[in-house]
Amino acid sequence: MKLLRGFLWLLGFQLLGHVVVELLSLPVSHAMAGLLLLLAWLLVKRRLNESVATASQALIPLLAMLIMPGVVGVFFVIDEFAGHWMAIMVALGVGTFLSVLTTLWLMRRFMPEEAANADARRREP
Structure with a gap:
């Protein structure tokens, strides 16, 4: 249950990042804004949420796969790099x-x- 709760926290911060970027028209990716908001929240609380830690540990082995879509996306705009x-x-x-x-x-x-x-x-x- 901790793992699911942690994923929901992470997803919630990503969605919050999406809302903030769209409302403020920031030139930052939605996921990055969500991570920065999560960092700010953790710094304010001064402790790590156990559910978030459990979900984060489960995602670390998949990190290369999480980066893959951005790398593949470069091939669709390769002509612009000429x-x-x-x-x-x-x-x-x-x-x-x-x-x-x-x-x-x-x-x-x-x-x-x-x-x-x-x-x-x-x-x-």
Whole structure:
């Protein structure tokens, strides 16, 4: 039941993001607005909802599949990219580097100290 409740929370925030983007005519995707609203809600509450955590953990293995529709959608507008390949490659390279760097920084910032020490001990010969 926690999993279903968590999915409903996530869906609710996505729908709320859709409403906010449409009402304010923001140049942001509906899902991103929903995630930002969820982040704001979690920061205000100062604790993670157990249902949302359960649903989020279930979605992590499917992350690549959730990204796939956006990647496939690029092929429908491929003609619009003609002549801009260098800019696209630089943007992809810099964006990938920055996202990996940000993920590493967040992981190190929020990982419990005991887990970080245990991980370091496993890597030592």
